[in-house]
Amino acid sequence: MQSTFSGLELAKRGIMAHQRALQTVGHNLTNASTEGYSRQRVEFTPTHPLYRPGLNRAETPGQIGQGVDIARVERVRDELLDRRIITALGNESYWTTRERYVLQLEQVYNEPGDSSVRSLMDRFWDGWQELSLYPDQRASREAVLQRGEALVEGVRNRYQNLDRIRTMVEEEIRGGVKQINTLISDISDLNREIVKVRAAGDNPNDLLDRRDLLVDRLSEHLDITVDERNPDEFSVYTAGYHIVQGRIARPFGLEPNRQNSGYSEVVWSHSGEAIRFRGGSLGALQELRDGDLREEIQALDTLVVNVADLVNEIHREGYGVNGRSGVDFFVEHPAVLDAQGNIDINQDGQLDHSYIFRVSGANSLDLKSQIGLAGTLRLSASSAAGPGGIVEVPYRARDTVEDVIARINNSGAEVTARLNRQGQLELKGTAAADRDTPDFVLRHLEDSGQFLTGYSGLLSESGPAGAFVWNQADAVLGLRGENSLGASPSYSVAPLQNPSGWIAVNPEIQREPLSIASSLSVAGEPGEIGDGRAAQAIAQIRNTPVGIGREETLDDYFADSVARVGLKGERAELSLRTSERIRKDLTDLRQSISGVNLDEELAQMIKFQHGYQAAARFITTVDRMLDTIINRLGS
Template sequence: MLSTFHGLETAKRGLSTQQAGLHTTGHNISNANTEGYSRQRTNMTASDGFPNAAFNRPGIPGQMGTGVEANDVQRVREAFLDVQYRAENNDHGYWDAKHEALYKMEDVMNEPTDDGLTNTMDEFWNALQDLSSDPEDSGARSVVRQRGEALAETFNYKSDSLEQIQSDFGNELSVNEDDINSILYRLDAVNTQIAEVEPHGDLPNDLYDQRDLLVDELSGHINISVERNESGGNAKDSAEGAYTIHMVDNDGEETGIELIDGENLDYNQIALEYADDEAVDAQNPPVTGVSFTNEALVNTDYDTAELTNADGESREAMAIEDFFQSSGSLAAKIEAYGYAEGGAENPDLANVQGDFPEMMAKLDEMITTFAAEFNEVHESGWSLAEINDGEKANDGDGIAFFTFADGANAAQNVRVSDAVRDSTDNIAASAAAEDGEAAEEAFAGDGSNALALANVKDAELDFDGDTTDVQSFYQGVIGEMAVKTNEAERMKDNTGSLLESVKQNRDSVSSVSLDEEMTDMIQFQHAYNAASRSITAVDEMLDRIINQMGIVGR
């Protein structure tokens, strides 16, 4: 027959198991607002029946239940939703960073507004047309000079502002690089803790949550895939193991770069490679590659260069065009800041690409082409000073209206020439050239060259192979920027909506529902009370047997 104390043991198991369920529920409720927390559940199973199958088993009707056991406390998490979330987070991270860069560029270009470059050029043309009507008027000449200086200063401001924002993005890249390396360091630390706990049969659920939160954050910066490595030892089947994290391209294929090695508990670090400052003669040298400091975790078919850091340690550098095969916020910020293809050893510095370098290059091309044409017309005409002297200045070459100070960027260094700034009499408003030939003489009341200068706005110019007038060229530049910004904003909103949708699906599985937890708490409480009442009943039975039976005849 069964032991007299069998009922006590069964009820005791019920007490301890329901108490474990209550503790888990309390932990869930306490972390209802904790970022990245996944709700946990106590897995309960019926304990082994009594007796076991054997020849000497007691003669009872059959196996009797022995109660319940709490096998483990497991978090509720759907791995497929994690993969979806990280893919969408990577896309959203790219387009969010892309939109931020283009939006800041739009703020600088500020078109169409009263302070924009288009309006400044229109005022310059209008001043020249006014001068053509009265070329001897000193007031009209002063206005032309002022409008010319305003035009040059607008180019200076636009280019300076773009370069400053580009520099800010360079600083942000450095911060982004440090953030990624910090995430990788912390991931390795949590991986190591998990690998130390799991072989003992425990499930470090809170460490799992910390690790997944870091992986989510990393996925916004770099496109990654996650592989699990079993811990071994006495690890439970539900143990999640250490993560190995690979950098993958936009098709999901591995690039050969391991960021986290879960098998050997090792991790990588990244470092952006820049062109030499002297080689590019620029405030913001372009990115030429991305290096990985842990050579043991680099095994790639992409072109890499052997580099040595300041400590003499070897590292691998992936060419920037190969790194762009993997999207994320880091790639978008590099694209905005500027980069040179060709690898870290032999970058193509003559063709620096990127949102800000390309916009500054277009401004340089615009002012260089425009100023060359404008100066050619201006130099062919006659100024009041030249008319009074009876000969052309500069040994017959004439006077330039715009000049460029020393510097790499034309838009930053364009100026009204010293001759025009010193005296408005040096503005060549008279004697427009005919058939490309400058007039041999001129008179003060002739404003034909001022009109020719105003007509430069409609002249067909060669902008690096594209033949158009200066205003149409600029409108094309602004239009292209607007299209890119709108596209980035649309993709940012779309990826944000998809990310939010996946997040809601994941939260519906993993997040804490206070209503559900309160229901569980009441359920566990009643089960605990029932187990307690069962112990009381068995206790009363034992009291009857021990204290009140077999006392007849005493």
């Protein structure tokens, strides 16, 4: 039977429900400017009626309602939209980071400009051209010396700027890892608190907002995915692994790079395994440091090591006006002091590798001659170029020497080929694509036929038995011996790391510019003072195919380098604008759904205020009824 006082209880529920709704409106209004806050809504539900179906049910028509209850206080949020925003934030952060640093790269190149490396090199070649016209004048040699020193200074300045940017990226990586680890720890702590609140039967709306905000910030650093299928095991993944799983946090660590201890590898702290990210600011930073900036430094190193090698090759043959010969114009520092390039990589006391930059065959070849041979060259390459880091270059009987050289240079092998001044086949190591592989080191040369053996006089034997392999000491001893004319293969040890950072003009030439070579010997006799053939040969390096990769000449090489950086900048700018628009559209949509609208909240406040007043008026009415029953009946 329904109680006489049930009306008071019903009205009390109404007052308490609308009071809670008003408090929720106030909570929304005061957090309108709070970052990451989602507006909350009170969900009303009718209280269970007095009579439910049953044998003891009173014989009364219908169910008697008992007022209103609060089912839950929920935050307004679209989870699918949140996941799209996580991806959009990562993309925008990735391109923002790339654009910022690529812009600095463009400023370093300063092309076109009077102080650019290209301009300095053009003046350097012009100096040699002028010396070829006036080989007997000291002023021409002074000009070559000054322009050579200006070129060296310009190259070093570019290297230092690139290295400085790379160091900035490294510092940002280290700082980013610390921020990421803090976010991971905070998210796992929030997971623990959220589970406790839910266990008590409440909705932890503010904690959920805080966690979502931290996830958004984490997505700016990493390419992450979120799994909310189990509310008590909220998980965050990156690169296929958990970084947060409920209350468990798996942060990252930093380990020194094996090839360059000045840089760090991001590793899993629990296993020490290195990890590469594909998105977010950290992914962009890794790509910039180990990709773009490393490639630009390698490109500059490639230019420097080849120019120095080509200039020195001619300069050693030439004679200065003081009769000096055999003098290098540029200083070249070998990576190892061992004359055969032997080095102990494992640091176990045993020489185990050979660092050789260049090998030349013993036989003189003609570019236009058909080789009349067939076979396959197997040359070292990056791990991505072929199985085992080897590419195969076939050659046929009707191929000319020029055809085979072009095929080598376009094969993707980390080996370049050309004919030197004596017409000998010359193979050089290039910059390595793999980070754990040293630059400018020949690692594998093999020929199934006779092109590298009897024809060019470089290898001693065909097939694997006669291959040149770098992972052994004294690898150069496997080169072919002297030919019938007494010539033998020559080689040079790989240069010290980053030659663009230490390149210099020979101090001997700086002390005595008259040692700068301008003439070549005639019939075994020293060159004459008025002979400018050596200077002319050096000047012609500018427009001569020099075999420094797919680019034919140094001008082609410069054009490719500048275009490469320019295209990277253009792509980063366009991609950033696109990702910004996508992110803005998504965040605006989320704000329209989850954000606090002051006008809407004020309208809700008026509605709940009226509901509160109506419930209060209902209590007054019930009170009068009870007063009539208690105090006036029966008097």
